[in-house]
Amino acid sequence: MATGNLCAVERRGRVHVITLTGAGEHRLGPALFSAIRSAVAALRAAPGDGAGAGALVLAAEGKFFCNGYDLAWARAGPSPADRISAMRAAFRALLADLLALPMPTVAAVTGHAAGSGCALALAHDAVVMRASRGFLYMSEVDAGIKVAGFVGELLREKVPDAVARRDLLMEGRKMTAAEASRRGIVDAAVDGEVEDVVAAAVAVAEDLAARGWDGETVAEIRKVTWPALWSKVNDYGGEAPARPRL
Template sequence: MEKRLVTVDFTEDGFAIVRMKNGQNRFNLVFLDSLNQALNEVERNTKCRAMITTGEGKFYSNGIDLEWMMTVDSEAIVKFQKALENIMWRVMHFPLPTVAAINGHAFAGGAFLAMSHDYRVMRSDRGWITWNETHLKLRLGDMLLNLLSKKVLAMKSIREAVLFGKRVTADQAKELFLVDSMTELSDLIPTAKQVAQEALGPNGIDRDMLQKMKQDLYVRPSGDKPFLPETNLKGSKL
């Protein structure tokens, strides 16, 4: 049986645990397709009340698979850019409360994925969250800048984690409002479930209304410029 890069487990108390299980969980077309399939499973389950995403081992996600991108043609890069843009907006507009349980490093695209969620819980003793595009000599396009403007409101946070690409630990991330809470690895999923439960409140939230509210608050613009121009990619050092 072919190994699934992203799996979904449904708990008896109504949570979907989406696990990224491909090492560093770098984004390429195959990985994004697997992630999309997992999101489809969650949406089809009408008994599911909230979604939690996490990784395994040292990594939540180490971002875009630049080595893979160096091996494909421009058509595949454009297709990938659109697929990643769609996955970010899909998570931002997901019809359930979403929590990123950051078990390890969340770099660049991985940090963007975490920020696409409603909430973030980070492992306290290990792992960084950071945007290292400055160090890779890669510019951020409209879509990712738009995401940051909606999810990271403090200028200090933008300056430290994005502009200067510092490796932010869990306690620093909480101080910068990049994550909502931090905890030991053994309590990561239980804490994420508690966060989601508090978001749901005692009476729950209607799926359709929640999604409409997210779409109103996080308006998806049309005609965004590409976020990872091929000229920048080819000229950067991996």
């Protein structure tokens, strides 16, 4: 299944792989938000095969996993602040979709993950990162952009070490896979090319899917594991995938 020319979905055993396609930066704007949310919604609506919840892997082609918000799109309109607010609302909705998804989720960080792209990766249950290329980078302090409250909560929940969180948010440190793994921010650093990272993430996801867990139970446990984060992202006023309205 393909979602326009922005992402594609394939099935590998019990694992559904959503891939952000192309060699670009995979910046999060209205079209990409809509494509990812549509793909996630399709997985949620798909009938089960009786073997448990399955699992999701989110990956990307090219040197970038996701380079954050599409600021060029925001600045091209008559009201950039409104466009940035719209992107934040769409991102909050996407995070709510992932937290409520009735299956385990794994991010295959195949390249650079910056700003909201870094937060998107960390929103998954597990994170596998390419060792030879790419970094985690919360770029807001360097870009002069305020961090949304729900993103701050995500970082508090997913990066519990205060010093590591300071280095990411307050210093804008670009963390390699080796450092992020050592500091407990990602689960594994994988040598090799993009496909090697995806294969490793699929293996992690397949192991989780093999547990045969009930999907709705997985989603409810995720919500109570990170209750403050769920509370912040769930209050966005709608369930259906949609393009941000301006």
